Amino acid sequence: MTYKILLDKVSVEYRIPSERIGTLKEYVIRLAQGRVSHRKFFALNNISLKIESGEVFGLIGHNGAGKSTMLKLIARVLTPTHGRIEVLGKVSPLLELGAGFHPELSGRENVFLNGALLGYSHKEMNEKLGSIIEFSGIPDFIDAPMRTYSSGMWARLGFAVATVTRPDVLLVDEVLAVGDEAFQQKCFERIDRFQNEGTTIILVTHSMETIMAMCHQVAWIDHGNLKFVGNPHKAVEYYRGLA
Numbered sequence: 001m002t003y004k005i006l007l008d009k010v011s012v013e014y015r016i017p018s019e020r021i022g023t024l025k026e027y028v029i030r031l032a033q034g035r036v037s038h039r040k041f042f043a044l045n046n047i048s049l050k051i052e053s054g055e056v057f058g059l060i061g062h063n064g065a066g067k068s069t070m071l072k073l074i075a076r077v078l079t080p081t082h083g084r085i086e087v088l089g090k091v092s093p094l095l096e097l098g099a100g101f102h103p104e105l106s107g108r109e110n111v112f113l114n115g116a117l118l119g120y121s122h123k124e125m126n127e128k129l130g131s132i133i134e135f136s137g138i139p140d141f142i143d144a145p146m147r148t149y150s151s152g153m154w155a156r157l158g159f160a161v162a163t164v165t166r167p168d169v170l171l172v173d174e175v176l177a178v179g180d181e182a183f184q185q186k187c188f189e190r191i192d193r194f195q196n197e198g199t200t201i202i203l204v205t206h207s208m209e210t211i212m213a214m215c216h217q218v219a220w221i222d223h224g225n226l227k228f229v230g231n232p233h234k235a236v237e238y239y240r241g242l243a
Contacts, residue, residue, distance in 0.1 A: 003088075004169055004200040005051040005074055010083035012043040012069055012224075043069040045224040046083070051217075053088075056201045058215035058232060060208070060239050066224040067204045071171050074202060089168025089200075092118070094159065103147035107138065107157055110146055114161045128164045135190075136160040137183065152180065159187055166194050173204040208236045 044066045051057045059067045072078040073085055075093040100117045101110040111132055115125035133139050136156040141149065149157075163170070170191065195201055205211060211218055211232055218235035220228040228238045 003050045003086075004053045004055075005049070005088075005202075006084075006086040007047050007049040007070075007073070008084045008086075010047045010073065010080045010085055011045050012066075012073070012078065013081040014041045014043060016041050042224045044073075044080075044221075047221075047226050048083075049219060049226070049229060051200060051202070053200055054195065054198050055216045056195055056203060056214050058211045058218035058235070059202065059204045059221060060206075060211060060218060060235060061221040064223075065221045067221055068173060069224075070221070071173055071202060071204060074169065075171055087169060091169040091171065092162055092167035093171040094162050094173065101146050101154065101158065104145055106145055107136075107142040107149070110157070111161055114158070118162070132157075132160045132164050135164075135186070152183070156183055163187075163190055163194070166197055166199055168199060170194055170199050170201045172201065174206070208240070212236055 047070070059070060061067050069078065071093065073080060074087055075091055076087070077093075100114045102113065105113065108129070111129060112122060112125050115128070116122075120128075133142050136142075136153075136159075138149075138153050138156060141153060146154065146157075172191065191201060203211070203215060215232045217230060218228075218232040219226060220235050220239050228235050
């Protein structure tokens, strides 16, 4: 197999004030006076990883460990401060379903809006519209404003749009926690089909059972540092402090 994703000594570094400053005005004044000191904070610190084509790769760690930062790098939303990252092929990020939806527009209008944000033409989205509505399971509400949708309906439509075509790389970040059990099963079946057809999948979830059942390899990240990468069961043992 050839790699789909390569991270070579990747770091994401932020500079944050060493002390708390109450207001923006106070910060600007103190900055002009040279009275603001900063410290470095690494959201990711010197990470090297290779993810193979067609692999289901899990990321585990506590909240704030750096998992979402890594997904944003792979999605090309962020660029690393140090190191290099290579991603081969089209990426579909399921980081926040329906993040590009407008609550005052109808579901149908938002399908075209979200499709445009994902790089599809109006003609392409028109051809895909029927399958999107069918998969989402909300045909009776497709012309209602999205502000009338429940969070589950919002997620259904967001997932249907983001996965209407098979991507080369699929990023899944806890999005399947929303929605009823039957729809979650539909989502997992689609993800499983993508994987069987060659899609590389990066999965972030707090469900260790899902990690052990679905992943070929798992990386454990803690406070921006890569602690372990390899066998899913071993990664979960280390994460839980059992090994």
